[in-house]
Amino acid sequence: MSMFGYAGNILKIDLGSRSISKLSTGDYADRFLGGRGIAARLYWEHAPAQAAAFSPENTLIFATGPLAGIPVVGGSRWVVCGKSPTTSPEHFSSANLGGNWGLALKSAGYDAMLVQGKSDQPIYLLIQDGTVEFKEASAFRGRGAIETREALKADLGNSASVAAIGPAGENMVTFATLLADNDAVGSAGMGAVMGSKNLKAIAVRGAPGKKMPVARPDELRELTTRFSGFGTELMSVVGTMQFRITGPQTEKAPCYGCLGNCLRRNYQPASGQKGKFMCQPATFYRPMAEGYYGPGLDVPFHAARLCDDYGLDTMALSMIVLWLYRCLRAGILTDADTGISTSKLGSIEFIETLVKKISLREGFGDTMANGLLEAAGRVGNGAGEQIIRYLSKAGMPNITDPRLYVTTEMLHAMEPRPPQVQLREISVVITRWIAWLKGIPNINVSTDTVRRIARSFWGSEEAADFSTHEGKALAARMIQDREYAKECLVLCSFLWPVLDIANSDDHAGDPTLESQILSAVVGNNMDEGGLYRIGERILNLHRAIMVRDGHRGKEDDTIPDVWFSAPLKGDAVNPDCLVPGKDGQPLSRRGAVVDRTEFDRTRAEYYHLRHWDAGTGLQTRDTLRELDLDDVAEELAQRGLLRDQT
Ligand code: SF4
Structure with missing residues (x-):
């Protein structure tokens, strides 16, 4: 049966038994539509009640929506859902990513993919030509997400789209990310869930750019023309304009088919590799770096790239940096306790040490690797008081809180x-x-x-x-x-x-x-x-x-x-x-x-x-x-x- 907007299949993979099967998207599309909807339904059906985030029973779902592959409208994003380790108690949650990987999955024939079980050794999945291969990944153990992606692409060819985790994911740092093509980052600790399953990466050889069949193309053309005429350059982006990074070393880095009139941009330092540099990750270390070195984008870019490669969520990390600083200033912690020199805050050395210690769970890094709230609890002595007023639920930055906007x-x-x-x-x-x-x-x-x-x-x-x-x-x-x-x-x-x-x-x-x-x-x-x-x-x-x-x-x-x-x-x-x-x-x-x-x-x-x-x-x-x-x-x-x- 032809279904406009859908590839028609959902891939189901058990990493423990190394078995694969397929579900029909048709059984889900009408009621649950796609993305987070289909993912929630698959989770309800397949994950047992109270499955722990790092248990093999946790069910990780990668899902696209019916608009993936339709140019202009910005519908080629995708989600990763499952039990998240970032909150206590743990909750079913979701990450939302851009780039091209989601569309690669859809163009390979799958609207979504459900991963259960745990592999007994590090593996990556290769999905192509209607097959799924379980490939040995021990050689990638300890390597960064960017490094792994580039190595797999060098091996499989540039047509492969790769989602990978770094050392933080492997070591189940609760706020570990996954990183996909075009530097799309997924939060909610989904990188740590991949790590708990010994799943280092998922490579897909699809055909992004393949035309998606549409039921009423003339109507769609009229609608996308109308939409692109709205002046999207200034639409909702204005609300986050302070995060915009522009300049001679930057260029647009849009997700598939999008006009990219947003913050999504690449940056290339004078010496070094180009990479995505936008929004909160582009700004989280900038004030500190500018305080240390003076104005410039290279150090903040390096900090963001380091987080992407090791696989750390910059939003969570920014709160840890603030908490550390306040605890050290209040005399609750010392440099000797943490093994991190506060006088170097803003330097490359400081951020490298911090990212590495947390990602590898080295020394005090292990205290911080289960998130800020647990770290504050472990330190005690009023450490939580240093940060509480900056936090919303789950230890994340307090933004748009109801004291300001009652709604x-x-x-x-x-x-x-x-x-x-x-x-x-x-x-x-x-x-x-x-x-x-x-x-x-x-x-x-x-x-x-x-x-x-x-x-x-x-x-x-x-x-x-x-x-x-x-x-x-x-x-x-x-x-x-x-x-x-x-x-x-x-x-x-x-x-x-x-x-x-x-x-x-x-x-x-x-x-x-x-x-x-x-x-x-x-x-x-x-x-x-x-x-x-x-x-x-x-x-x-x-x-x-x-x-x-x-x-x-x-x-x-x-x-x-x-x-x-x-x-x-x-x-x-x-x-x-x-x-x-x-x-x-x-x-x-x-x-x-x-x-x-x-x-x-x-x-x-x-x-x-x-x-x-x-x-x-x-x-x-x-x-x-x-x-x-x-x-x-x-x-x-x-x-x-x-x-x-x-
Ligand atoms: S390019 Fe920008 S506006 Fe377009 S889908 Fe990606 S993040 Fe959204």
Whole structure:
């Protein structure tokens, strides 16, 4: 059966028995769409409850979406999902990557790949011509992810796409990454999960560039033309403009088929290899390096590349650097304790020592290799206090917190790790509104435009008033449903959703475009509501996985205590802490805390909108049945984790 938008197969691999089989994508596509949706369903079906992240039972899923291979729209990203070791307790989580590897997998005939078991020795997988080979990888043990990728490409030819891990992944550093072609990095500790399975790399010989069959090509052409005419150079990228690196030694490095009007760029130092240099990884060591050496990009680039090669998440590492510095300054740790010279902070030597010690679990590096929260606990003596106010859940940087943007209360509360793509819907709009307030040319997100965006994307005009909780539970629900659906399509967050349009009359964006593009590609007639319903289904499936694994509902649906008590001091992206208040009047949130009574009331309203049990936050049978998740309801009921009515 021909399925527009899909390759048609899901590859299933057991590393322990070295067996392979196939599932039909057709059994999953209608209800779960692709990307994070199909991955969540495969995890529900194949991973036992409470499988530990580093156990052979953990199920690692690599998945593309139905828009992979469609040029211009930024839909060739892909996800890696499984039980993540980054949080305590561990949670099912996902990493989202760009580059070309996902499309290579799809063009090799597979929409997704599920990996279970553990190999008894280091291996890599080679997928080509409809076959899967289990190849000996002992020779790559201890080698960097970039080095491994380049070595495999030299051996297999440049047409091979390679996703590999570095030493941090092999040593199961909980925040280890995987690195794929075009330097696409996957976080959530998925590199460590690969390492726990003795899986060093996955090489795919597909045919990126092969034309993907489309159901209604004329309609798609009209839609992509309209989309590319929106002025995407300035779309959601403006919200993260401070991360943009440009200059004579930089060039665009777009993911497959994308126009690349984003931060994704390569950098080439005067001497040395070119590599991707963008966004947070490009900036995490820059202030320290500039403090040590003076202005320049080479040292920050070298730091980012080192992290990619060893396989460390720069977001997590940046918090460790800050924590170390504060602990040393407070006299809680000394250079002798850590074996790292603080006086060299900002130097190449400092970052090399730190990255190597953590990745190889050498000395104090082993203390830090299970993440910041565990390290602080092991050091004790007030080490946690040094960092707590900088953290959101799971020990990651505190960004877009609800003391500044009230809407993000429920987004932070409902997810075990910071839901970056959901948070961006708020921060991008407000950042653009602030730019409009300041009179920056070509920025058209006026107060009226924010109201229009609130009506179309957040459910009510009340959601544009950030001085009150009114309309915020509904806004959170709409943002989540849309973003979960987007992660099934695996559309890029730099481009989607189209919240505002520079060159239109009212500058408000178009929330219907994603469903129109999907319909043109796969040949159905899905509207915006239908797409959000899929998002709602996936969110509920995701929650069912968490509850089956031990999430306690209401008790865990919360935010860090410090946000209820510590007044907001500032925000790196929005230093004046400005938001639109009543009647659109600019309001500074500096000094604000989250009101616990209002938080509890909003959470109750959120449960009501989700049709979850008000008392416990657990899902109900009717809700799951209405979302075509009857078997999920049945299993939760057997475990005593379902309520019959709200
Ligand atoms: S906008 Fe940038 S990150 Fe997003 S798909 Fe395009 S090239 Fe990749």
